[in-house]
Amino acid sequence: MKLDGTIGVIDYGMGNLRSVSKAIERLGGSVYVGSNPAKLDRAKKLILPGVGAFGxxxxxxxxRNLISLIKKAAQQGKPLLGVCLGLQLFFERSAESPSLKGLGIWKGSVVRFKNQKRKKLKIPHMGWNQVRFKKPKPFISGVKNNDYFYFVHSFYAQPKNKDLIVGETDYGVRFPSVLASRNIFAVQFHPEKSQRAGLRILKNFICL
Structure with missing residues (x-):
């Protein structure tokens, strides 16, 4: 696979930036980490990581004047990857911060896991879990069905368009853990912490 151009990792003060950028560098990618809209606009691909609250x-x-940059990238066909909270921000709204709008790149909302005491499932969903892939995509090439990935989250997406769903995970409820449409990709897990399978997904993205 051939690497293609600089990867811009969007810094808005809440992302797992170092681990993502180091993973890309280990894979042979060139990385710019920052919040300068002009520099991010020149990147060939963008990653929106995130840990924390939606609002x-x-x-x-x-x-940081980054909302228009992200929407422009999505509209103009630039490859864009949302990771963990980044996936959730692609949607219109979240139960975590109902008064604030999301990016609205995809229609749908983000909801909280219900209390799962009877099933002895703790919230947040934290640790290793499997992803069952529904359809083949270049983005997940080389990744096995039911491979394990590392998750840390209390909320999950409910897209209106179910065709977006590439992979699902069970945690008391079956939720979308991998989504894709044209140039836009998103994963609920942390690929940079998910060893072989996660690094393969990052590699696929930077080689698109």
Whole structure:
């Protein structure tokens, strides 16, 4: 696989930036980590990572004038990857911060896991879990069905368009853990912490 151009990792003060950028560098990719819209606009691909609250993230993106940059990338066909909270930000709204709008790149909402005491499932969903893939995509090439990935989250997406769903995971409820449409990709897990399978997904993205 041939690497193609600089990967821009969007820094809005809440992402797992170092681990993502180091993983890309280990894979042979060139990385720019920052919040300068002009520099990010010149990147060939963009990654929106994230750890924290939906509302705080949207406020930080707005403060740094990054919302229009992300929407422009999505509309103009630039490859864009959302990781963990980044996936959730692609949607219109979240139960975590109902008064604030998301990026609205995909229609749908983000909801919280229900209490799963009877099934002895703790919230947040934290640790290794499997992804069952529904359809083949270049983005998941070389990754085995039911491979394990590392998750840390209390909320999950409910896309209106079910065709977006590439992979699903069970945690008391079956939720979308891998989504894709044209140039836009998203994973609920942390690929940079998911060993072979996660690094393969990152490699596939930077080689698109």
């Amino acid at each position: 705080d993230a949207m406020q930080e993106l707005k403060k």
